[in-house]
Amino acid sequence: MLASSDITSLPMATWVYLVLYILTLFVHFVFMAYVLGGGVYLLFSMARTSAPSPSQGEGQGKGPDHEHAAESLTTPTNADPINALLRDWMPFAISAAITAGVAPLLFIQILYQHRFYTANLLLSHRWMAIVPVLIAAFYLAYVVKTGRFERMQRHWRAAILAIVAGCFLFVAWSWTENHLLSLDRARWESFYVESRWVYRSFEVLPRLAMWVALTLAIMPQLVRWQLWAKRERSAHDALSQANRRLNVISLVALIISAALLAFTNIPYVDATKLPGVLQDWVPTQYTVGGIALLLACLGTVASMRGSFTTAKLRPNALSMLALSAYVFAVLKLRELHRIAAVDFAALTPQHETAAQSGGVIVFLIFTLINVVLAGVCIRIARRALKT
Amino acid sequence: MEFQAFPVNEFDPAIKGMVIGGVGIVHVFLAQFAIGGGFLMLFFQWLATTGRNPHARRFLDGYFKVLVLVSFVLGALTGVAMWFTTIQISPRTIGVMVTEYHWIWATEWTFFCLEVVAGYAFYRYGKRLDDKSRFTLLGLYSIAAWFSLFWINGILSWQLTPGGWTTERTVWSGFFNPSFWPSLIFRTITALTIASLVACLVITTMKGVDRAARRSLQNHAAWLLAPMTLMPLLGIWFLAVIPDDSRSWVLGGSAAMTLFMGLALSASLLIGLYALIGLIRTRLFINGATAALLLALAFGATAAGEFVREGVRKPFTIREYLYSNSIRPDEIATLREDGCLSVDPYPLRNADALPDDTLRMGAQVYRMQCSVCHTVAGVNGLTHLTGTWSVEQKRMNIAKLQHTKPFMPPFAGNAAEVEALVQYLSWAHDADSYQTDTINNPVVLSEIQRWLDDAGTEAGIALVSAGKGEH
Numbered sequence A: 001m002l003a004s005s006d007i008t009s010l011p012m013a014t015w016v017y018l019v020l021y022i023l024t025l026f027v028h029f030v031f032m033a034y035v036l037g038g039g040v041y042l043l044f045s046m047a048r049t050s051a052p053s054p055s056q057g058e059g060q061g062k063g064p065d066h067e068h069a070a071e072s073l074t075t076p077t078n079a080d081p082i083n084a085l086l087r088d089w090m091p092f093a094i095s096a097a098i099t100a101g102v103a104p105l106l107f108i109q110i111l112y113q114h115r116f117y118t119a120n121l122l123l124s125h126r127w128m129a130i131v132p133v134l135i136a137a138f139y140l141a142y143v144v145k146t147g148r149f150e151r152m153q154r155h156w157r158a159a160i161l162a163i164v165a166g167c168f169l170f171v172a173w174s175w176t177e178n179h180l181l182s183l184d185r186a187r188w189e190s191f192y193v194e195s196r197w198v199y200r201s202f203e204v205l206p207r208l209a210m211w212v213a214l215t216l217a218i219m220p221q222l223v224r225w226q227l228w229a230k231r232e233r234s235a236h237d238a239l240s241q242a243n244r245r246l247n248v249i250s251l252v253a254l255i256i257s258a259a260l261l262a263f264t265n266i267p268y269v270d271a272t273k274l275p276g277v278l279q280d281w282v283p284t285q286y287t288v289g290g291i292a293l294l295l296a297c298l299g300t301v302a303s304m305r306g307s308f309t310t311a312k313l314r315p316n317a318l319s320m321l322a323l324s325a326y327v328f329a330v331l332k333l334r335e336l337h338r339i340a341a342v343d344f345a346a347l348t349p350q351h352e353t354a355a356q357s358g359g360v361i362v363f364l365i366f367t368l369i370n371v372v373l374a375g376v377c378i379r380i381a382r383r384a385l386k387t
Numbered sequence B: 001m002e003f004q005a006f007p008v009n010e011f012d013p014a015i016k017g018m019v020i021g022g023v024g025i026v027h028v029f030l031a032q033f034a035i036g037g038g039f040l041m042l043f044f045q046w047l048a049t050t051g052r053n054p055h056a057r058r059f060l061d062g063y064f065k066v067l068v069l070v071s072f073v074l075g076a077l078t079g080v081a082m083w084f085t086t087i088q089i090s091p092r093t094i095g096v097m098v099t100e101y102h103w104i105w106a107t108e109w110t111f112f113c114l115e116v117v118a119g120y121a122f123y124r125y126g127k128r129l130d131d132k133s134r135f136t137l138l139g140l141y142s143i144a145a146w147f148s149l150f151w152i153n154g155i156l157s158w159q160l161t162p163g164g165w166t167t168e169r170t171v172w173s174g175f176f177n178p179s180f181w182p183s184l185i186f187r188t189i190t191a192l193t194i195a196s197l198v199a200c201l202v203i204t205t206m207k208g209v210d211r212a213a214r215r216s217l218q219n220h221a222a223w224l225l226a227p228m229t230l231m232p233l234l235g236i237w238f239l240a241v242i243p244d245d246s247r248s249w250v251l252g253g254s255a256a257m258t259l260f261m262g263l264a265l266s267a268s269l270l271i272g273l274y275a276l277i278g279l280i281r282t283r284l285f286i287n288g289a290t291a292a293l294l295l296a297l298a299f300g301a302t303a304a305g306e307f308v309r310e311g312v313r314k315p316f317t318i319r320e321y322l323y324s325n326s327i328r329p330d331e332i333a334t335l336r337e338d339g340c341l342s343v344d345p346y347p348l349r350n351a352d353a354l355p356d357d358t359l360r361m362g363a364q365v366y367r368m369q370c371s372v373c374h375t376v377a378g379v380n381g382l383t384h385l386t387g388t389w390s391v392e393q394k395r396m397n398i399a400k401l402q403h404t405k406p407f408m409p410p411f412a413g414n415a416a417e418v419e420a421l422v423q424y425l426s427w428a429h430d431a432d433s434y435q436t437d438t439i440n441n442p443v444v445l446s447e448i449q450r451w452l453d454d455a456g457t458e459a460g461i462a463l464v465s466a467g468k469g470e471h
């Protein structure tokens, strides 16, 4: 059989699926970061702050306006606009994270079909548990959004937030486990025979921690963007404090995440096992990732220094771009690691078979149409915001 | 051979069909609610804009919240659940589906995204919008939701009636297959029905409107129930396009299938007639209990319909291409030579519970070839089905599996594997009836081999289609 390193080039089909996989996984990560990072943030900010004054629990009783009670918290009286924003947008972000997850889910089934399914089957009930857990988290996130949540006793609120964050952690853990198990071919039979529910490996925890830290680095950048959009309706002091906090969290989390990366298998790619064309990619990702990391940190520090003006909230193009470049570098290394770990040469014929099926033109046409139509929806929504 | 085995999970005492059926029914019901709900809201927005029903707008906002809470959350996640369940039950089936139809799925996904954006924009800002903008958002939401049905319907109907795909192997020859249109219309009508019935229920819970207002809202909602009366016609159309053998199961060949099909159609007809006569002609008001009952009836019809759809595909998950037990017709001959266990690296989970290697071998053959439709002693349990059979009967009926019942695939292993399976089933039924060492008995094996050869490797359904069925 052909070793992967013997193939110098990759078929076009493989490139297409790989690129689409990484691009869509990146989008999934953005929303997922809001969900997981936001969930963790909410839990900890709950632990810090005291119960809100009753005046904040506006919109008493049931009624349609009740739904957006959390939104009203971004009023000047409120101390933590981050908290209010996250609560308000969490249900949508979950929807978006799930929907965005479907696309890489499709492409991974073409790229690594047999391994992905096998890991799913081995984890079995544990894997399927993702679904009810996310349903629970979703409904609880709606509860967290309502005014009723604010009027709950502190320990109830803490319990609900802990469950929500716990659910997201569980899902992240499951994906990490599934990924690692899919690569650990030697363990499959024994895992099956022993009917295990948990994949134990020293790689799981650092990797999970690395992702959680990464979400805590991404989420603040997204929230700053949202605060910027709402800056005119918020108090200056609250914004100033929020901005500083978001930058600190993002910076610290990014550094921790980068440090933790060294304890995962992601950066340790055996380049000799990569197809020829990909062998140079590894050092490139190190370089690009390293520079991006540095720039992201510098950008974040820059938006912290000096006295606060609302302009400081403006999405910092440098940190956003640099952070994105860093995440892409990590995702690419993650993929190179997997390509080197599996018998990739044996998989490319399957990609070519898949590419022979038609429908790609129809896909492109409808992608274009639907992007435009989604733009129409967003324009209508923005108009509503202005009135 | 490129055969790649997967680890097999069992769900005793339930059969896998019940697992996927259960998830499927819930998902289909919710997804259809989301689709029909879009059209219903569009209709009510029109009633509001044109002043035909002064309460329409108020109803809309309440209804939309139900739709979002139920369908955005449960609809989307049960969709993911459907996918994951299919992987659990038949990874090879979903693998083929993804390989063949991923661009269709990717297209469907762009519609999901539009649905989420339009739906969420309406949910968040709908109350502040003018009628025209509301109409646009609801219109886009409905179209996006319906198109997701359009795409998935092509893939699901292809599984039963692959049509031109069998020879051409192109996406579109499979997508626009013979049962595409009847299924699409069938599902669209069901979607409208479910949305309308939920509306009737939601209307009964509305506060601050009088009975006359509620009645007028219900009477408008009921218009979406009227197409239900077409269901029997669609049923006939559907039956006309499905394969002969599948039709024969529904028309008496399988009592359960006939029963379910009858149930689905009569429940649909009942709802349609009730709508026509009660709500539209005599402008009745229906209370919460009745609305809930009608909704339960619709759920029953959906469930029965899904059961039939899943059931009539047997013995295939992809007609003529892949058997339910994940073996392809063109692999049977090789597996008869080499034995099916040659391609399965996974040892048994309960190996220690079995006294010897023959029984372990039998259990493994059972796991690979039978466990997708049977259990050993639970639902559709093999020890019940074969309990009264002599050992020769078992040997013959299993070796000639596709003749025993044409909705089973041909046996895909060698003679020793048949014998191991026979002994395993005997042992599981009654440990004393286990005969050791028959697996090495050349007389037994050559007789089994003769039966295997007699039965051939063709699917049993060919016999039904040719009218040569032994039943």
Ligand code: HEM
Pocket (backbone or CB within 6 Å): A025, A028, A032, A035, A036, A094, A097, A098, A099, A101, A102, A104, A105, A106, A108, A168, A169, A171, A172, A173, A175, A176, A177, A178, A179, A207, A211, A334, B080
């Ligand atoms: C909101 C809850 C979710 C969280 C917190 C989450 C988190 C994660 C994490 C941490 C990873 C990286 C795993 C690793 O490489 O170690 C991941 C990967 C992935 N996620 Fe999600 N996820 C969520 C929901 C979903 C859903 C619902 C889907 C599918 C519909 C999905 C699809 C994917 C896919 C396809 C991958 C790539 C897996 C691989 O390449 O092995 N995610 N997710």
